[in-house]
Amino acid sequence: MTSGLQMSRRIRRTPFTSCIEKLGVSGFTVVNHTLLPKSFKRSIEEDFAHLRTDVQMWDVGCQRQVEIEGPDALSLVQMMTPRNVGNAQVGQCLYLALTTDKGKIINDPILLKLNDEKFWLSIADSDVLLWAKALAIGLNLNVSVREPDVSPLAIQGPAAQDVMIEIFGKGVRDLGFFRFGRFDFEDTQQVISRTGYSSQNGYEIYLDDTSLGKKLWDVIWTVGTRYNMRPGGPNLIDRIEAGLISFGNDMTSENTPLECGMEKYCSLTDDIDFLGKEYLIKEKKTGSRRQIRGVIFSGKSQGACTIPWQLYDGSTNVGQITSGIFNPSLGVNTGIALIEKGHWNLGQRIDVVIGKGDIRRGQVCFLPFTVPENREIMMSL
Amino acid sequence: MTSGLQMSRRIRRTPFTSCIEKLGVSGFTVVNHTLLPKSFKRSIEEDFAHLRTDVQMWDVGCQRQVEIEGPDALSLVQMMTPRNVGNAQVGQCLYLALTTDKGKIINDPILLKLNDEKFWLSIADSDVLLWAKALAIGLNLNVSVREPDVSPLAIQGPAAQDVMIEIFGKGVRDLGFFRFGRFDFEDTQQVISRTGYSSQNGYEIYLDDTSLGKKLWDVIWTVGTRYNMRPGGPNLIDRIEAGLISFGNDMTSENTPLECGMEKYCSLTDDIDFLGKEYLIKEKKTGSRRQIRGVIFSGKSQGACTIPWQLYDGSTNVGQITSGIFNPSLGVNTGIALIEKGHWNLGQRIDVVIGKGDIRRGQVCFLPFTVPENREIMMSL
Numbered sequence: 001m002t003s004g005l006q007m008s009r010r011i012r013r014t015p016f017t018s019c020i021e022k023l024g025v026s027g028f029t030v031v032n033h034t035l036l037p038k039s040f041k042r043s044i045e046e047d048f049a050h051l052r053t054d055v056q057m058w059d060v061g062c063q064r065q066v067e068i069e070g071p072d073a074l075s076l077v078q079m080m081t082p083r084n085v086g087n088a089q090v091g092q093c094l095y096l097a098l099t100t101d102k103g104k105i106i107n108d109p110i111l112l113k114l115n116d117e118k119f120w121l122s123i124a125d126s127d128v129l130l131w132a133k134a135l136a137i138g139l140n141l142n143v144s145v146r147e148p149d150v151s152p153l154a155i156q157g158p159a160a161q162d163v164m165i166e167i168f169g170k171g172v173r174d175l176g177f178f179r180f181g182r183f184d185f186e187d188t189q190q191v192i193s194r195t196g197y198s199s200q201n202g203y204e205i206y207l208d209d210t211s212l213g214k215k216l217w218d219v220i221w222t223v224g225t226r227y228n229m230r231p232g233g234p235n236l237i238d239r240i241e242a243g244l245i246s247f248g249n250d251m252t253s254e255n256t257p258l259e260c261g262m263e264k265y266c267s268l269t270d271d272i273d274f275l276g277k278e279y280l281i282k283e284k285k286t287g288s289r290r291q292i293r294g295v296i297f298s299g300k301s302q303g304a305c306t307i308p309w310q311l312y313d314g315s316t317n318v319g320q321i322t323s324g325i326f327n328p329s330l331g332v333n334t335g336i337a338l339i340e341k342g343h344w345n346l347g348q349r350i351d352v353v354i355g356k357g358d359i360r361r362g363q364v365c366f367l368p369f370t371v372p373e374n375r376e377i378m379m380s381l
Numbered sequence: 382m383t384s385g386l387q388m389s390r391r392i393r394r395t396p397f398t399s400c401i402e403k404l405g406v407s408g409f410t411v412v413n414h415t416l417l418p419k420s421f422k423r424s425i426e427e428d429f430a431h432l433r434t435d436v437q438m439w440d441v442g443c444q445r446q447v448e449i450e451g452p453d454a455l456s457l458v459q460m461m462t463p464r465n466v467g468n469a470q471v472g473q474c475l476y477l478a479l480t481t482d483k484g485k486i487i488n489d490p491i492l493l494k495l496n497d498e499k500f501w502l503s504i505a506d507s508d509v510l511l512w513a514k515a516l517a518i519g520l521n522l523n524v525s526v527r528e529p530d531v532s533p534l535a536i537q538g539p540a541a542q543d544v545m546i547e548i549f550g551k552g553v554r555d556l557g558f559f560r561f562g563r564f565d566f567e568d569t570q571q572v573i574s575r576t577g578y579s580s581q582n583g584y585e586i587y588l589d590d591t592s593l594g595k596k597l598w599d600v601i602w603t604v605g606t607r608y609n610m611r612p613g614g615p616n617l618i619d620r621i622e623a624g625l626i627s628f629g630n631d632m633t634s635e636n637t638p639l640e641c642g643m644e645k646y647c648s649l650t651d652d653i654d655f656l657g658k659e660y661l662i663k664e665k666k667t668g669s670r671r672q673i674r675g676v677i678f679s680g681k682s683q684g685a686c687t688i689p690w691q692l693y694d695g696s697t698n699v700g701q702i703t704s705g706i707f708n709p710s711l712g713v714n715t716g717i718a719l720i721e722k723g724h725w726n727l728g729q730r731i732d733v734v735i736g737k738g739d740i741r742r743g744q745v746c747f748l749p750f751t752v753p754e755n756r757e758i759m760m761s762l
Contacts, residue, residue, distance in 0.1 A: 003409055004385070005384050008410065010629030011410065027386070027387045028385065029389065033629060125391060130507065131508075131514075133481065133482075134512045134515030248390065322390050
């Protein structure tokens with residue numbers, strides 16, 4: 001579903017916005033008060049197919065960085081997340097949840113350790129800048145908290161590495177998954193990480209100078225055209241298939257990281273202090289009320305899920321699909337859902353209400369959809 | 382400038398969204414992760430004219446409330462703002478700035494004092510919930526901070542009072558400007574204030590129960606049709622003429638309340654403590670570097686300002702218009718601008734660059750544009 005978006009200065013542009021306008025962007029969303037281009041006059045299915053065979057460039061400047069720097073930087077970062085960050089290495093990217101004092105999620109950023117006293121949180125859609133700054137003020141910590149002039153640009157798809165090597169040299173090939181390094185661009189050193197919000201091997205360039213935006217875009221585009229590069233954005237079909245959950249969509253500040261499949265990023269037995277620890281330890285003991293799962297269901301859905309699709313076990317509402325769309329490669333509708341206790345087992349049969357009275361038969365899967373355990377369920381639907 | 386907005390659960394709907402969809406909404410913006418309807422297939426000029434002669438209903442559910450309640454509620458609220466809130470009365474609405482420890486603005490909400498230990502901050506576009514909650518955690522304050530299920534609905538325009546009286550009784554007429562009371566609706570008590578983001582005398586209903594949204598909309602719409610009511614939203618022409626500044630547009634976290642015409646809401650000599658006080662006292666002594674002003678200029682502009690229009694005094698860049706549009710009632714282009722010291726005097730001649738090479742002659746005005754001091758300038762343009 002698309003409607004008009006009224007532009008104003010409050011909906012911030014990125015260093016790449018004018019470039020994607022020239023390439024015919026047709027749909028945006030807004031993340032962190034910033035434009036995120038999502039579509040370019042092609043269907044989500046076409047974009048999905050292209051992402052998996054070629055290479056795309058995404059303006060993800062909306063992934064704002066919250067920079068925490070100073071003698072107390074590590075203490076503040078650790079206090080904000082259940083993941084143990086004490087052993088993180090410089091050059092490492094860590095996916096983690098930020099939690100409140102009640103253990104609820106307020107964001108799920110990627111942490112970049114720049115040096116022992118300097119971190120970036122590459123954030124999803126909430127003002128972590130205000131959260132971190134207020135904690136630092138309240139606790140009188142010796143840190144500076146700011147949003148630097150850093151705007152990520154993502155290169156995603158099978159040909160991403162070839163494109164990146166042509167521009168930044170063979171060093172990018174040696175970057176491990178979820179690692180970053182610094183690479184030359186126009187006499188500057190730019191952070192480049194092997195990350196991205198897709199199922200593809202890709203890269204993100206954390207451009208730290210708005211005035212270089214157009215130059216960076218053009219240099220990559222010129223090389224990219226030889227690889228059939230297109231502009232793009234996070235693709236709903238791909239994201240769901242890969243089980244990449246989205247803050248605000250699949251989880252909100254009503255949820256905990258244990259509910260949302262992030263137990264492996266919660267260091268509950270380590271000797272660290274973080275907000276909400278006692279609540280998460282208690283939830284771990286007593287069990288979660290909800291769990292995040294995949295749901296597949298039959299019959300092609302009418303476009304993407306923009307208002308949650310309710311799930312029923314008989315007459316009982318047992319959860320909802322919060323991101324959903326038909327996956328042409330799997331041949332089924334796929335959804336990411338939070339499902340109540342007792343109904344989240346693999347293969348559980350479940351009804352999906354996708355419109356008024358449009359009830360489909362579905363089944364619970366694991367995330368990502370491509371894990372072998374799901375195979376039999378996919379076939380049986 | 383309008384482009385497509387991609388819908389998803391993360392861009393929250395309000396209790397009134399389905400109502401405005403039925404009425405043909407054609408353009409939204411996003412505020413506080415929530416849809417704000419802005420246009421209904423009519424021009425901004427038509428909406429402006431209608432707002433000033435009849436009555437409109439606006440879905441401003443995006444004006445989220447941050448509820449601060451408990452023994453330390455007043456202390457926390459006071460710490461967050463330069464305005465002295467110690468003498469506020471129950472039933473009073475106070476416009477104020479929230480500032481960081483450096484005196485920079487992070488929001489400009491309206492404060493509603495519900496009782497001595499309970500306040501709502503009716504916020505502009507930033508996550509004040511996270512800010513207030515983190516301060517409370519860091520300072521170990523005895524308060525609860527939450528976002529209640531409250532979604533304001535605005536009735537604005539000359540006929541607003543007549544409509545409101547028919548539904549809520551004559552009591553609404555006795556509400557003073559920036560006062561609120563509680564009024565019956567369907568066996569509930571709803572907060573109604575004499576406020577609104579327009580130059581018109583109007584009301585806002587802080588509906589505290591999503592499930593009553595459609596009912597409330599329908600009841601008002603049924604009465605409203607007899608008064609030529611239309612759906613609407615904050616109107617750019619009206620907002621600029623009235624000098625109603627917008628956080629994210631006309632001021633950002635780079636600015637201070639003293640720069641933004643809010644000196645009268647900064648109690649710098651009172652015996653109160655708030656974040657950034659020493660910075661604001663210093664700025665008051667040495668003088669601000671920038672001041673917010675109106676700018677008028679000749680020749681009809683091409684639509685609204687979506688990317689700031691730069692201001693020049695000779696070859697010197699002395700500021701920018703951050704909200705701007707042609708005002709058909711005044712017959713000139715009007716803009717809200719932050720202007721550097723030495724260039725902000727009433728009547729100062731200034732060049733406005735509204736596109737590539739499109740330079741217009743302008744002059745500095747006071748805000749709102751309707752003050753008598755501006756009259757001579759309007760005539761001389």
